[in-house]
Amino acid sequence: MFDILHRVGIKAATDEVYKSLATPQGVSRWWTTETSGDDKPGGRIRFRFTDHGRELGVFDMRILELHPGKRVAWQVTDGPDEWVGTRVSFDLRQEGDFTIVLFRHEGWKEPVEFMYHCSTKWATFLMSLKSLGETGKGQPSPHDVKVGDWH
Amino acid sequence: MFDILHRVGIKAATDEVYKSLATPQGVSRWWTTETSGDDKPGGRIRFRFTDHGRELGVFDMRILELHPGKRVAWQVTDGPDEWVGTRVSFDLRQEGDFTIVLFRHEGWKEPVEFMYHCSTKWATFLMSLKSLGETGKGQPSPHDVKVGDWH
Numbered sequence: 001m002f003d004i005l006h007r008v009g010i011k012a013a014t015d016e017v018y019k020s021l022a023t024p025q026g027v028s029r030w031w032t033t034e035t036s037g038d039d040k041p042g043g044r045i046r047f048r049f050t051d052h053g054r055e056l057g058v059f060d061m062r063i064l065e066l067h068p069g070k071r072v073a074w075q076v077t078d079g080p081d082e083w084v085g086t087r088v089s090f091d092l093r094q095e096g097d098f099t100i101v102l103f104r105h106e107g108w109k110e111p112v113e114f115m116y117h118c119s120t121k122w123a124t125f126l127m128s129l130k131s132l133g134e135t136g137k138g139q140p141s142p143h144d145v146k147v148g149d150w151h
Numbered sequence: 152m153f154d155i156l157h158r159v160g161i162k163a164a165t166d167e168v169y170k171s172l173a174t175p176q177g178v179s180r181w182w183t184t185e186t187s188g189d190d191k192p193g194g195r196i197r198f199r200f201t202d203h204g205r206e207l208g209v210f211d212m213r214i215l216e217l218h219p220g221k222r223v224a225w226q227v228t229d230g231p232d233e234w235v236g237t238r239v240s241f242d243l244r245q246e247g248d249f250t251i252v253l254f255r256h257e258g259w260k261e262p263v264e265f266m267y268h269c270s271t272k273w274a275t276f277l278m279s280l281k282s283l284g285e286t287g288k289g290q291p292s293p294h295d296v297k298v299g300d301w302h
Contacts, residue, residue: 007268119156148160148251
């Protein structure tokens with residue numbers, strides 16, 4: 001199994017960062033504006049990505065864990081083949097002025113080229129989460145940073 | 152062993168992107184301004200990172216491979232303990248208007264928290280390489296994008 005790992009430090013209260021991860025409203029402000037679903041463990045959450053109206057992808061996830069101020073974990077139940085069954089998690093802790101976010105997208109079966117792309121995209125989305133926490137404004141899809149021909 | 156993987160697409164000629172990777176002058180424009188050394192396989196290249204004059208780190212690498220327009224590979228010979236012995240490589244190919252860069256930082260012994268940080272930093276430096284290719288201006292250290300308390 002292969003994992004994507006990232007770490008960012010956000011100058012914002014841990015509870016604020018947690019809210020941006022634990023609710024569809026929060027996630028819509030840094031990952032994709034088209035986020036909908038639940039905010040309870042066992043619930044479902046759906047993320048849709050478009051580019052000028054053209055659908056690029058839809059990811060359905062089950063909410064595995066919600067530990068206020070500490071951890072959010074999802075499991076991918078529908079989406080691109082390479083994503084189905086993988087897990088996405090965010091571990092939070094306070095460190096001085098920073099909320100440290102340890103990010104994992106775990107359980108890729110093979111290190112396919114799409115995984116390389118997703119690794120870079122996750123970094124830019126985590127920088128969007130950082131920007132949201134520090135300035136009140138993220139860069140969620142469809143206003144996301146483009147990293148190449150695969151967007 | 153654990154690897155950091157990234158993919159960016161740069162709207163620039165492959166030969167231009169190659170030059171930014173294969174020479175100390177090129178690397179100094181997107182990774183760290185303090186880059187010096189050789190431009191031949193078997194040679195050495197040194198990367199120094201500072202923040203307001205304070206030294207953050209020095210990485211010495213051996214140039215393993217230089218395949219014009221195709222691939223650059225380095226091996227870390229000195230630097231942070233976790234980096235020594237690891238390999239950094241860039242594979243290039245043309246795809247329509249884009250030069251696709253597949254990046255690997257391979258051979259980490261453990262997925263330590265510093266690896267999470269380096270994964271995110273590499274993404275921002277590859278976006279700096281992309282910016283250099285597309286606009287003529289990168290964001291090398293010490294003008295690099297800060298991703299958290301570890302810079």
